[in-house]
Amino acid sequence: MVHVIAQPDFRDMTCMSGEFRAFIGDLIKKRTWIGASLSCPEKKSPLRGVTVGIPIEYWVDELADRVRDAWREAAVRLASLGADIVQVSLPSTRHALPAYYIIAPAEASTNLARYDGIRYGHRTEPEHQGESVGEEFMTTRKEGFGEEVQRRILLGTHSLTTG
Incomplete structure (x- = not known):
């Protein structure tokens, strides 16, 4: 990968x-x-010195049994390879999704702003010679970006321009 x-x-x-x-x-x-040594049979403890933290906030009642079992099996496997398994706390985890919904569209807005059809990206030629630059931008962005991308750009621009 x-x-x-x-x-x-x-x-x-x-x-x-x-x-x-x-x-x-x-x-x-x-x-x-890290991890390349997992395929090295000459080492008995390829993960010696590696600490793996399992966040207590991720063990919620809604967690499916098969997911919980997969976590346990992974922890046991990592421990058998020499890793130290410890319980950790990530109390800010509950803010991750709301933060994502602010940061990701803002990043999309700023990163995709350069694809205006003038400097970079798709460009729609004006249908009429008298078409304004603003109309050309609007048509270019409508054709060059799908609905979801346009939505994210709009939300990101909004979040960047409001307090």
């Missing part, structure tokens, strides 16, 4: 630099990231 993510996307001008991409490539070749 890291190898796929590390590939450049020539359609994205915000893509990571070649230098950083090479650094990630070296990690892939050396297999030095």
Whole structure:
């Protein structure tokens, strides 16, 4: 997965630099990231020194039994590989979804603002020579972005412009 993510996307001008991409490539070749040692049979405790925290806030009554069992099995497996399993508290977890619904649209609004059809992105040619720049922007964005993206841009712009 890291190898796929590390590939450049020539359609994205915000893509990571070649230098950083090479650094990630070296990690892939050396297999030095955490978890690579899981496939190394010569080590009895490949996760020795790794601490895995299980948040108590995630153990809610509504959690499906199969999900709870999967967590337990994963904890047992990680412990058998040498990891220390500890209980942790993430009291701000309850704010994660509301924060996401503010931050994600604001990010969409600011990141997609450059795709105005003038500098970057899809551009609709005006049907009439007298069409204003504002109308051209509006038509371009309507054609270039789907309804959900437009909704997120609008919500993000609203959240950025209000207190």
